[in-house]
């Protein structure tokens with residue numbers, strides 16, 4: 001049918017076929033998310049307090065992917081920005097043993113959908129080639145460079161995706 005042909009491919013189809021499941025993350029997941037952050041962000045993992053705020057802050061969307069064995073495979077948190085048109089991806093991560101299976105793409109697309117804002121932004125380390133490749137693939141481009149943004153002095157890249165009401169990017 002013409003309608004389904006016009007839609008973007010479902011980013012969850014392939015991981016779901018492997019047994020992964022997307023769900024809303026809750027405070028019950030806090031410990032597992034904290035552990036995941038420790039592994040994937042060795043220099044600036046969020047503290048328990050940071051993570052707690054993600055769950056308490058109004059409008060924040062927190063999603064997880066559960067692996068077939070029930071463990072936490074990935075997490076994304078996204079929230080509205082001060083500008084009403086804009087949403088931000090606050091943190092995104094996939095456990096190393098589950099990477100390169102489309103989970104990052106699935107989490108990002110799902111967070112964007114739930115934010116329902118025409119502009120989505122995020123900040124990424126300039127050295128983080130895997131994440132930058134993911135964001136480019138998802139239609140993001142660099143809109144700002146922030147020298148010294150990270151604690152170790154590394155430059156942050158602000159990347160943005162503009163989403164038309166139909167879901168297309170420009």
Ligand SMILES: CC(C)(COP(=O)(O)OP(=O)(O)OC[C@H]1O[C@@H](n2cnc3c(N)ncnc32)[C@H](O)[C@@H]1OP(=O)(O)O)[C@@H](O)C(=O)NCCC(=O)NCCS
Nearest residue numbers: 040092093094099100101102103104105124130131133134
């Ligand atoms: C970035 C991250 C979330 C990607 O998650 P993932 O589940 O492995 O990504 P996906 O399998 O959905 O990959 C989607 C696309 O991203 C790109 N990509 C992902 N990992 C990549 C890598 N290691 N090298 C090159 N490109 C990569 C590819 O274009 C890939 O598409 P393809 O597999 O069809 O080639 C994951 O590597 C991660 O958690 N890293 C540590 C935490 C982090 O850096 N988070 C982002 C902070 S801004």
